Amino acid sequence: MAGDDQRALQYEQTLMYGRYTQELGVYAKEEAARLREEGGRRRSVTERSRSLELLEYDKGRCAKCRICTLRCQKFLISRVGEDWIFLILLGLLMALVSWVVDFAIAICLQAQKWMYGGLESNVFLQYLAWVTYPVVLITFSAGFTQILAPQAVGSGIPEMKTILRGVVLKEYLTFKTFVAKVIGLTCALGSGMPLGKEGPFVHIASLCAALLSKFMSLFGGIYENESRNIEMLAAACAVGVGCCFAAPIGGVLFSIEVTSTFFAVRNYWRGFFAATFSAFIFRVLAVWNKDEETITALFKTRFRLDFPFDLQELPAFAVIGIASGFGGALFVYLNRLIVQFIRKQKTINKFLMKKRLLYPALVTLLVSTLTFPPGFGQFMAGKLTQKESLVTLLDNRTWAKQGIAEGFDYIGNSQAWNHPQVNVFVTLVLFIVMKFWMSALATTIPVPCGAFMPVFVIGAAFGRLVGESMAAWFPDGIHSDGTIYPIVPGGYAVVGAAALSGAVTHTVSTAVIVFELTGQISHILPVMIAVILANAVAQSLQPSLYDSIIRIKKLPYLPELGWGHHEKYNIRVEDIMIRDVTYITLNCCYRDLHDVLLAGHLKTLALLESSESMILLGSIERAQLQALLSLQLGRPRRLEYLRDRATAEKKRLSMVSHPGSEDGSQRVNQEVRFQISTEESTFSPTPTPSMKPLKPALKRPSVVDRPTGIPIPTIHVPASVCSIRTVWATNKCGEGRFSRT
């Protein structure tokens, strides 16, 4: 299994993320060769099936029944091939998966709380229980993923990004990876670590889509179409986000922004359809399970509608946006720094690589120790799960003490934020700082996990901090005309969450996700402004988290042009191309080759048909040419030639009855002829093939194809040229790229 993966793209297992070692160019060449081979095979299959069809109609009356049943079968298969059936199945499946995973996570978290609560008499036992539980879960998750499918590690969005740009990493779309990802994710999130489920869900949805297409291809041929499957993968990414947050619109937009460079609008409805269906089923399951009374948002807020915020509060929102931009860039940088730091420490790295499960266990131990509620956790609301802290942060009441009321009475989970000795501001600041590095560290653990949700919570906390400060500063609100509209810190939390997650992922659609998550759109303008500012700051400082991971993992991925850099509009191809291209022609002799090799400074030489027609046939590497020349004209070859001549002389002397025609035909067979043509053009080998000009693809027998009366000039072609052709035929899938040595 491991060998299978490593063959695919020379994947190298490292401590945290894993890394690819093959260059994209080399991979592309191999892939192109493979595809060409496959294409030939597939074509022959389709031709066979077409002829079978024709045969059926020839058989006449007796086969009428069979034809009828065949047609029915075809109709049914074509129905199964309809996109919407596939999308509904995908949506249904993903909603079920999402719900089951959520359910399992909730049970895991409840079990921890129950254990922790039952041991209240002894703090040490309590600590043991609090710490052991997540360590065991994370270690299991890491080990399980490691053994079953190491590809399941991490978020999966970087991989999907790579796949949707054309490099299909098949090993990421297997059933094993699916199982590893789902079970690993459940355990990882059940541990209560600051990890997210959004990225992995994009991957799980894509896995579902790939497996479903494979399954459906048993019924009809349409599912074998590769480009269609990629379109379905794009829809699946939307489904992943959609059913994770019950946010269909935000899911579609987020998946577009994160995975595509060019988006086909005809795919748009697919994403919407599948994501809506999935989100719908996901929420219906909650209603049926009596968790909710009806379908509402996941983190419902209840801000006032008539006066959501004052115009004069906008600078505060802008500040949140800009600060989130810096914070987001810092998060990405910190995450990369941790990975690079541990990779550099060779001895530690070697030790940890041997004891693979030690690193996850250590990180978990550190994080859970710090969040232990009776310990340091009391100053940072450590006993709240991620979901609980988000719900409390989005609360529409004000926590800070205000002029009118005698402080806010903390009910339920909100109590965690209220420490008798410490101000709520200190708690918030500690929460933000601690969670910030904890999340950056926790996302490097080799388990299936995302970073979206932790970042989202940190952003919400930061927004809340600003909001509470504003509320403390202006107890009666800013609005001056009569009515008192107190400031709503929950609204700031919404803005902060959208801004920070937008900055880390470099997306604007987190704004939409926020609206769908909270079920309120009243803060649309502050959210949009903050998200755009955060993006502007973060994009100018760091790559997005997904691009950063792509670089860390060295995924085979072409980087994209930046945005807004207008210099890029003024660069022409002529500005970067080399003009004095050295070339060799089919009929150039040894002297020419020699001159070229001596004078040229290019790594690759162009091979032309002739210096008149200047038709590019392919390219040959300088080193290959040199090797060939030395093979053909080097010392051993010359010795061999002398030996051959000596033997031939001997033979001639021994038997004079047979004329020496055998030797000549052998030399002809040494040549490997290549033709730029479709497979239909049958070219019978002629005794002097090297003399005829090469023929492009259009060549067909036609009306005016008369034998021309042009006398074909005969030139001596040395043996070395024939060998050049041989090399070039193996080299033909190379891109016509010339790079300076």
Added chain:
Amino acid sequence: MAGDDQRALQYEQTLMYGRYTQELGVYAKEEAARLREEGGRRRSVTERSRSLELLEYDKGRCAKCRICTLRCQKFLISRVGEDWIFLILLGLLMALVSWVVDFAIAICLQAQKWMYGGLESNVFLQYLAWVTYPVVLITFSAGFTQILAPQAVGSGIPEMKTILRGVVLKEYLTFKTFVAKVIGLTCALGSGMPLGKEGPFVHIASLCAALLSKFMSLFGGIYENESRNIEMLAAACAVGVGCCFAAPIGGVLFSIEVTSTFFAVRNYWRGFFAATFSAFIFRVLAVWNKDEETITALFKTRFRLDFPFDLQELPAFAVIGIASGFGGALFVYLNRLIVQFIRKQKTINKFLMKKRLLYPALVTLLVSTLTFPPGFGQFMAGKLTQKESLVTLLDNRTWAKQGIAEGFDYIGNSQAWNHPQVNVFVTLVLFIVMKFWMSALATTIPVPCGAFMPVFVIGAAFGRLVGESMAAWFPDGIHSDGTIYPIVPGGYAVVGAAALSGAVTHTVSTAVIVFELTGQISHILPVMIAVILANAVAQSLQPSLYDSIIRIKKLPYLPELGWGHHEKYNIRVEDIMIRDVTYITLNCCYRDLHDVLLAGHLKTLALLESSESMILLGSIERAQLQALLSLQLGRPRRLEYLRDRATAEKKRLSMVSHPGSEDGSQRVNQEVRFQISTEESTFSPTPTPSMKPLKPALKRPSVVDRPTGIPIPTIHVPASVCSIRTVWATNKCGEGRFSRT
């Protein structure tokens, strides 16, 4: 001016929409030729500027100051060239335009109300005032647009769609069109006809962007880049929708769906940024004008948040979606039917074409007569403006009599829906039916107007109808577990509005627009389900309204592949290409040409270099070839030849001193040589140019470019071949397309 437009694309003015008569293929050829010419010119300009730059650095010390100032200037210009400055300017400008237009429309509508209210004593005078006012305004709008810029007529989205696919209709992006569109739109909407401002705003925003780029190009060269300008146009479309509805997210999505097939995600932030800024300024203006207390949604709703709808209501929402799908298709069909019907009635059409302003006046008269409040208008809430009816339709109270309360007391505008004799259901049905055909008819008036808003209102009314029926059917709500949650008909209105407008425009993003317009997202799942169902139904029945208008106007537009038709995945190029392509070569003789013309059945013949190399040089039309042959070898030519020979004979007899070399050189000059090459390759005309093989672009002086020793065979080339070249050179921008005759 009119001649200028007609030259552009053979635009033909018709009664309603206007029509293009030139085929896209022909247009493409001409455009390609023009671009090639321009490309040459621009290249020489850039080369000149580059050389100037180099000169500057040569001048040494004394010019240091100048270089410094030049650099400063360059820096400033590069700043001006930054996208975000352009986008902010665009957003600001459009927000101002939108606000001013809205303000003017509000004043116009108020004036009508004031006139109508002042004449309450006399019904006849009241009727006259009610009818004359819109007739005058619409007639003025139609006349003004007609005179200044006929391109301003209609929505503008079809044109933007065409432009964003590559066919730049320059006449649609002029300052005249801008003025005509803004003033025409204000008058048209001020008349109170069921017309919308959304489509025209997309056009106005694009006009703004185009004019702004033109203005900015005075400062820096970056604005001359065509591809950048098209990217900016795409962002402008988003701004148009964004500032029209104060819906930035919906605006971006709607503009993507409506105008693009492939969307570059790097454009995404541009749209978001500009649309957000524009929507923000637009709403801030309202706050500063004391219309609003703070920034909120345009049509704010106040549905309850905790239990927006019951799961069991979903079938009703689905019914709204499906019915809206049929309704949307019917609307598009009706709109096209009206146009086609009047186009067919030759005599009426001719009469109306002469009296151009009669048609708008008649339609306005009919519509405003029917909505006259004391007349038929009382049964269809005729006295409400579009905006007022939308606000009342989205009301969160129930109109129908319920079991508990003694009916709803209609306050303010809602009173219009309450007729003493007639049930509210009858009023709603009449409103829907009458507005439906009125909107379809009114959008054919040749004034700047859109159909989105009228359709939106009709959809809201339909939704309200279903909602009120549900409320009457289940007075205590459907929910059975204890708490009574009465049904909210306003929610149904939201769903209906999104579904019908989605069906007419074939977009899903109307859902997002609805959330942004109402400021509530609680009904997200019903809205999404209804919109998707409506789209599925409408797309299978009719093209979208914009595509329908594109067909009516015959805009130069390539139709797109449908969605979800999996058969399209199985068609290969080989399935539709012709295999037995007839071709002629450069060195074929008269007999070959004759044979080809007799035997072939293709309209266009391929011209190859030779039958060996099979290099395609271009194509020639059969008819042209025939004409050439008859010109060269026909009776008049032969007579001329004989005459020429006779004169030559005479000349030879008269003066023997000069040898006849002049005649030969003249024949050579007749030839027009064509070369596939860049402009750098200078080709000196040789005495026997037809003998040398054509050279492709790569041809450069280089290391191995030695003179080959191949003897070039000489063949007699008849005069006809030279002429073929002449034709082909004029024909060279043709696409290598072969169509059967």
